[in-house]
Amino acid sequence: MGAGKTTIGKLLADELALEFIDVDREIETRSGVDIPWIFDREGEPGFRIRESAALAELSLLDRVLISTGGGAVLSIENRQMMAATGAVIYLHTSVDEQVRRTGRDRKRPLLQNDDPARVLAELMLIREPLYRDVADIIVDTDGRGPKAVAQDIAEQLRAR
Numbered sequence: 001m002g003a004g005k006t007t008i009g010k011l012l013a014d015e016l017a018l019e020f021i022d023v024d025r026e027i028e029t030r031s032g033v034d035i036p037w038i039f040d041r042e043g044e045p046g047f048r049i050r051e052s053a054a055l056a057e058l059s060l061l062d063r064v065l066i067s068t069g070g071g072a073v074l075s076i077e078n079r080q081m082m083a084a085t086g087a088v089i090y091l092h093t094s095v096d097e098q099v100r101r102t103g104r105d106r107k108r109p110l111l112q113n114d115d116p117a118r119v120l121a122e123l124m125l126i127r128e129p130l131y132r133d134v135a136d137i138i139v140d141t142d143g144r145g146p147k148a149v150a151q152d153i154a155e156q157l158r159a160r
Helices: 005-016 023-031 035-058 076-085 095-102 116-134 146-159
Strands: 019-022 064-067 089-092 137-140
Touching (some): 005 019, 005 146, 023 035, 023 064, 035 076, 076 116, 089 116, 137 146
Parallel strands (some): 019 064, 089 137
16 A cells, blocks of 8 residues: 555556556446445455456456556465466555555545554565565665656566
C-alpha cells in the first residue's frame, strides 16, 4: 500500500505503449461497488476470491500492464500466474513512507484502525518475502518521483 502502483503503473504503461489495468478498479467496475463495501460484506477472503478471478482473466490479455493490490501476492496461485504471464515488478516502499502516503486515505479497509503503522509493518513482514521471491525487478520508491521510477523500470525491462 502506498508504493505508487497506480501512479507509476500508468506512467510506465504510457512509456511502453501498454494498456494500464488496475485489478482493484476492475473489481469495482465488475461488481458495481467499491473495495471497502466488499470488505464490509464479504470480508478479506471474499475480496481475495474476486481478486484472483479478475487477475486470472486479465492475465490472458496481451499488451497490458496489470497493477495488483498489495495482497494479491498472498496466493500461491496468483504468484504462479504472475510469474508465468509477464515480468513481475515489486515497488518496495518502507513502512514509514507507506504511513506518510496513506495517512489520509479512508478507502483502504486494512488501515481503518487505531494503529495503521503497526498493520503496515505486519503486512510487510508477511508480504515482502513473497514479493521478493516472485519479482523479476525490484525498485525502491522511497524519496523518488513516480516518473523517475517508471523510467528506471522501463530501462530495466528493455534491457531484458
